[in-house]
Amino acid sequence: MHTLSLNLKNMEVICLEDVAFYALVEKVVDRIKEKHDIKTDKWISGEEAMQILRITSKTTL
DSSP states (O other), X not given: OOOOOOOOTTOOOOOXXXXXXXXXXXXXXXXHHHHTTOOSOSOOOHHHHHHHXXXXXXXXX
């Protein structure tokens, strides 16, 4: 039989509003990009994809 014991007396819970959470995520992403010298995103817009693939219809994507 396995038992699970948790020591929760030192646990802190931090609550953030959704706007604050997403702002924090953006800051973290920006810092990681800066630290690793990442200049471009891996994701491109639909319009950029259409230009690269030389297509004119969004349904072709």
